[in-house]
Amino acid sequence: MRRKFLAGTILAILVLGAVAYAMREPEPSFNSGDTAKGKELYDVYCAACHGLEGKGKPTGSALNTPEYLKNTSDEQIWNATAYGIPGTTMGPALKGQGGVKQLSEREISHIVAYLRSLQK
Numbered sequence: 001m002r003r004k005f006l007a008g009t010i011l012a013i014l015v016l017g018a019v020a021y022a023m024r025e026p027e028p029s030f031n032s033g034d035t036a037k038g039k040e041l042y043d044v045y046c047a048a049c050h051g052l053e054g055k056g057k058p059t060g061s062a063l064n065t066p067e068y069l070k071n072t073s074d075e076q077i078w079n080a081t082a083y084g085i086p087g088t089t090m091g092p093a094l095k096g097q098g099g100v101k102q103l104s105e106r107e108i109s110h111i112v113a114y115l116r117s118l119q120k
């Protein structure tokens with residue numbers, strides 16, 4: 001009797017765990033965005049410093065070079081965009097991070113997809 005109860009409890013915990021796992025927040029997908037939307041956002045929020053098509057300017061490093069894109073993961077680009085680089089003029093773009101851009105996670109993924117599309 002006791003054994004059955006224990007087995008039932010364990011089963012319930014496993015089922016609840018599986019349900020909670022299935023319902024969890026989706027992982028932010030760093031570049032699953034839309035390239036065309038990313039370009040629009042980039043041109044508005046980033047090109048002033050980083051140049052059109054990520055070519056770079058004195059105010060912001062080039063983001064379209066093969067070296068940069070080859071050695072940088074989508075997650076790193078996403079994080080730099082979202083949270084900025086403290087101590088530099090590269091401010092945070094993610095909503096709630098105190099920056100001026102206040103973009104959504106999805107919008108940042110669009111930008112990452114766009115930058116990734118510049119990789120040759």
Ligand code: HEC
Pocket residue numbers: 042045046047048049050059060061063076077080081085088089090091093101111
């Ligand atoms: C006010 C100018 C400015 C704006 C606007 C700006 N950046 Fe930057 N960004 C910089 C500077 C300067 C750096 C280099 C910081 C450093 O010294 O490491 C940088 C660094 C970065 C990096 C890291 C590059 C590396 O070498 O690791 C990424 C990625 C980046 N910016 C993406 C963006 C995106 C995407 C936007 C638009 C949402 C944006 N930036 C808007 C100035 C800017």
